[in-house]
Amino acid sequence: MSIRRTLVAAFAVLLTLIGALAAIVSYVSARNEAWDNLDLQQRQIARFLGNGENIGVPDTTLPSHDGDEDFFIEIAFRDGRPLRRSSDALVLPAATPQGFSDFSDASGTWRLYTEERSDRFVRVAQRTAERDEIATDSAVRSAVPLLLAIPLLWIVTYLLVGLAMRRLLAVADAIEGRAAADITPIAEADVPIEIRPLVAAMNRAFGRLRDAIDQQQAFLSDAAHELRTPLAAISVQVDLLRDVNRDAELTPMIGALAKASRRASVIISQLLRLARQEAGRSVPELSEVALEDIVVEAVAALIPVAEAQGVDIGLASIAVAPVIGNPQDLAALMEVVLDNAVRYTPAGGTVDVAITGDAAVSIVTVADTGPGIAAEALPRVFERFFRAAGEESGTGLGLAIARAIADRHGASIMLANRPDRSGLIVSIRFPKRLIRA
Amino acid sequence: MRVLLIEDDRMLGEGLAEALSRHGFSVDWTRDGMLGEEAARHADHAAILLDLGLPKRDGLDILSDLRRSGIDAPIIILTARDALDDRVNGLNLGADDYLVKPFELAELVARIHAVLRRKAGSAGSRIGTETTSLDIATHELRHGGVDAILSRREFALMRALLERPGQVLSRTQIEESLYGWGEEVESNAVDVLIHYVRRKFGKDVIRNVRGAGWMVAKGR
Numbered sequence: 001m002s003i004r005r006t007l008v009a010a011f012a013v014l015l016t017l018i019g020a021l022a023a024i025v026s027y028v029s030a031r032n033e034a035w036d037n038l039d040l041q042q043r044q045i046a047r048f049l050g051n052g053e054n055i056g057v058p059d060t061t062l063p064s065h066d067g068d069e070d071f072f073i074e075i076a077f078r079d080g081r082p083l084r085r086s087s088d089a090l091v092l093p094a095a096t097p098q099g100f101s102d103f104s105d106a107s108g109t110w111r112l113y114t115e116e117r118s119d120r121f122v123r124v125a126q127r128t129a130e131r132d133e134i135a136t137d138s139a140v141r142s143a144v145p146l147l148l149a150i151p152l153l154w155i156v157t158y159l160l161v162g163l164a165m166r167r168l169l170a171v172a173d174a175i176e177g178r179a180a181a182d183i184t185p186i187a188e189a190d191v192p193i194e195i196r197p198l199v200a201a202m203n204r205a206f207g208r209l210r211d212a213i214d215q216q217q218a219f220l221s222d223a224a225h226e227l228r229t230p231l232a233a234i235s236v237q238v239d240l241l242r243d244v245n246r247d248a249e250l251t252p253m254i255g256a257l258a259k260a261s262r263r264a265s266v267i268i269s270q271l272l273r274l275a276r277q278e279a280g281r282s283v284p285e286l287s288e289v290a291l292e293d294i295v296v297e298a299v300a301a302l303i304p305v306a307e308a309q310g311v312d313i314g315l316a317s318i319a320v321a322p323v324i325g326n327p328q329d330l331a332a333l334m335e336v337v338l339d340n341a342v343r344y345t346p347a348g349g350t351v352d353v354a355i356t357g358d359a360a361v362s363i364v365t366v367a368d369t370g371p372g373i374a375a376e377a378l379p380r381v382f383e384r385f386f387r388a389a390g391e392e393s394g395t396g397l398g399l400a401i402a403r404a405i406a407d408r409h410g411a412s413i414m415l416a417n418r419p420d421r422s423g424l425i426v427s428i429r430f431p432k433r434l435i436r437a
Numbered sequence: 438m439r440v441l442l443i444e445d446d447r448m449l450g451e452g453l454a455e456a457l458s459r460h461g462f463s464v465d466w467t468r469d470g471m472l473g474e475e476a477a478r479h480a481d482h483a484a485i486l487l488d489l490g491l492p493k494r495d496g497l498d499i500l501s502d503l504r505r506s507g508i509d510a511p512i513i514i515l516t517a518r519d520a521l522d523d524r525v526n527g528l529n530l531g532a533d534d535y536l537v538k539p540f541e542l543a544e545l546v547a548r549i550h551a552v553l554r555r556k557a558g559s560a561g562s563r564i565g566t567e568t569t570s571l572d573i574a575t576h577e578l579r580h581g582g583v584d585a586i587l588s589r590r591e592f593a594l595m596r597a598l599l600e601r602p603g604q605v606l607s608r609t610q611i612e613e614s615l616y617g618w619g620e621e622v623e624s625n626a627v628d629v630l631i632h633y634v635r636r637k638f639g640k641d642v643i644r645n646v647r648g649a650g651w652m653v654a655k656g657r
Contacts, residue, residue: 225490228517229446232539236452239542243459265539272519296649300605303644304654314647328521353648 004165011157019150027143034135039100039113042124045071046115049122072110072125083120092123102128167192171199183210213278220275224268231268234261263395270397273332274384277404289330291321291362291430292355298334299353302342310347313338316354321362323430325409333405336398337366337413337426343393344370344424362430372417372424381415440549441482442466443473443499444515445491449538453486453545460546470494477503482510484549489516489527497530504531511552515540565599569642569653580638587634590615594630595653598643603655605646 074085074092093103096114103110109128114121171191185203188196238258245254299313306313323330341351349369356363373381377388382403385396399415406413411430418425440457444450445468454464465480467473470491477485477499485503489496500512511533516523519537527535533552536545547567562574569580576592577584587595597606597614606614611627623629631643631651643651 225517228538229449229490232515233446233449233452235539236449236456236542240452240456240459243456261539269519269537276520296605296646297603299649300603300644300646300652301655303646303652304641307641307644312647315649318649 003168004161007161008154008158011161012154015153015157016150019146019153023143023146026146027139030142031135031139034138035131038111038126038131038134042071042100042111042113042126043115045073046113046122046124049073049075051075051117051120051122074123074125075120076123077120090125092125096121096123168195171195183213217275217278221272224272224275227268228265231261231265235265267395267397270395270401274397274401274404277329277401277408286324286326288322289325289327291323291325291330291364292318294327294330295334295353295355295364298331298338301335302338305339306342306351309342309345311342311345311349311351313342313351314353316352316367317356319355319357319362321355321357321364321430323362323409323411323432325430329405329408333402333428334364336402337364337428340394340398341366341368341370341424341426344368346370349423360432362432364428364430366426367418367423369423372421373415375417378415378417382413438483438553439463439465439480441473441476441480441485441510443470443477443486443491443496444468444488445470446488456542457546462549470496470499474499474502477508477510478506484552485510485512486545486549487512487514487532489514489518489523497527500527500532501530511556513545513548513552515545564596566602566653566655569599569602571595571599578634578638578642580642583638585637590630591634594627595634598651598653602653605650605652607650611651 070086072086072090072092074082076082076085080094090105090107090110092112096103096112098114098116101112101114103112107127110125111128111131112123112125114123171186174190175186183206185206186199188199188203191199235258238254238261242254242258245251296315296318299315302313338351338353345351345368351366351368354363354365354367356365373388377386380386381388382399384400387394387396399413403413406428409430411428413426413428416425416427417423438461440462442450442453442457442464444453444466447468450466450468454466457464465476465482467476470493473487473491474494476482487496487500491499496514496516500514503512512531513534513536514527514532515536515538516527517538524535533555534548536548551567563570563572565571569578571578571587571592573596576587576589578587578591578595593615594611597611608627612622615626615630616622635642642653644654645651
């Protein structure tokens with residue numbers, strides 16, 4: 001469960017409990033207070049009436065009353081003879097004690113206050129149901145706002161937790177937005193203090209990973225360098241062999257040997273190139289590069305090869321395409337892609353290169369008329385040493401290099417067969433913003 | 438012609454010494470950086486082939502020492518290191534060329550001849566590549582075994598193309614290098630000129646880059 005949900009749920013339960021408790025307490029206390037107030041009123045009335053004499057209202061003019069609402073007031077002599085009473089609807093019990101008491105009659109329960117004087121009683125009665133209604137009204141009025149506040153608090157909690165979480169999400173977004181191979185440390189200063197230990201642990205893990213990668217790269221690079229000198233020796237010896245050979249039977253074997261040694265050198269060079277790209281460091285400074293110039297130059301460099309193979313390579317369209325990057329790396333990327341296109345296009349075929357772009361993106365498309373790539377092989381073409389079935393001339397490293405370079409430039413590279421299977425289309429997209437400086 | 442080979446790998450050194458002597462060089466081969474430096478100081482070599490990864494003394498140190506002590510024989514670095522920085526570093530320290538292992542023997546021989554020519558000054562007025570070169574002074578173009586003097590416009594065209602072999606020039610760029618400001622340019626002038634040059638030297642002297650322009654191929 002997410003921290004956000006946990007927090008919101010915990011706060012919601014807590015606030016609901018507190019709110020409900022507060023509502024109950026305030027209900028009970030408001031009810032008691034109302035009850036006390038009504039008692040106070042009853043007693044005040046009784047005291048105010050005194051012994052009932054000299055009250056300027058004749059009993060005949062008392063308003064006829066509806067017994068539900070009002071107090072029932074009676075002033076009577078000790079022998080029970082009434083001096084004055086507010087209504088004839090109620091008959092009070094004969095003798096009642098001084099102070100508050102309850103009694104019942106056919107119409108319900110009453111609350112009665114008895115004030116004892118020298119020769120008479122002043123008594124004030126009120127229906128218990130009436131008092132209950134007043135007390136409950138008052139209690140509800142004080143409890144309802146508290147109950148209404150509870151859902152409001154849920155919303156506020158949700159928003160506040162969201163606000164706090166947004167800082168975490170910002171960190172997550174920053175990590176999410178990194179280039180695939182980026183394992184540089186995350187700046188701890190920009191991170192909320194609570195998750196700094198987590199970020200620090202991640203940075204340490206990044207560091208260990210970087211060390212491991214560095215070691216692997218160093219080993220790969222050393223191994224490739226070590227292999228180059230013996231390979232040079234083989235190549236020189238093969239050349240010598242070709243020079244001294246007078247035996248026609250040996251010629252094809254020497255040719256095969258030369259070819260194999262050339263292939264081994266290409267693999268070594270590409271391994272080194274890949275190691276350098278994947279290491280992601282020793283990046284010569286990035287600058288604004290005219291991608292179209294690099295593409296045209298890469299096309300030009302392949303023209304002798306393409307001509308020898310009977311392939312027509314050319315530019316279908318050129319646009320101005322400034323990108324931020326490293327010119328050598330971008331040239332290597334184009335070389336890999338164009339070399340593949342020419343290599344797999346049969347004689348008489350065409351390789352069309354197009355540079356297009358707008359304010360947001362520059363796109364280089366390379367479309368050939370080769371056999372394309374089997375659908376099941378497409379997802380694997382960027383893997384190191386992967387070669388499609390029946391393919392023997394390549395090293396299996398070219399597209400891995402291309403992808404590594406594209407990744408480091410924040411570019412994406414995509415391979416797709418033409419819908420009618422009449423060739424392969426490679427497109428490389430350079431977003432103009434997303435480039436790591 | 439005497440060349441000095443400083444290379445610690447026995448198999449490569451032997452092979453190179455043998456192969457170069459077959460190409461008419463007399464080779465002094467040493468496997469040791471210190472000895473190599475001594476040899477360079479005391480004998481007069483036409484060219485020095487220097488490996489960078491040597492025991493005892495690093496090749497780049499030897500290079501800068503040799504240059505500092507006034508030895509001006511052309512030096513070609515032979516190395517397994519191919520990073521751009523290494524290359525720039527080597528050339529900055531005074532190497533004349535830089536060849537990454539493994540290399541083709543023919544390429545090494547061509548590079549030795551090239552640095553020797555440049556040293557002799559015969560390359561002074563020539564621009565271009567191994568296969569296609571232009572003499573700036575005499576307006577003579579050499580390509581595919583043909584030598585011929587170019588007309589003024591043909592010369593301007595080839596000079597523009599040969600200043601940076603492998604670079605593609607668009608029609609507009611070529612027109613700009615052929616004509617001055619305000620000069621009338623006929624729409625097919627460039628095509629006509631290219632046609633003339635190709636008629637003399639063969640079709641591949643100027644390569645057409647469809648959609649982009651023309652170039653002279655970079656020598657291999």
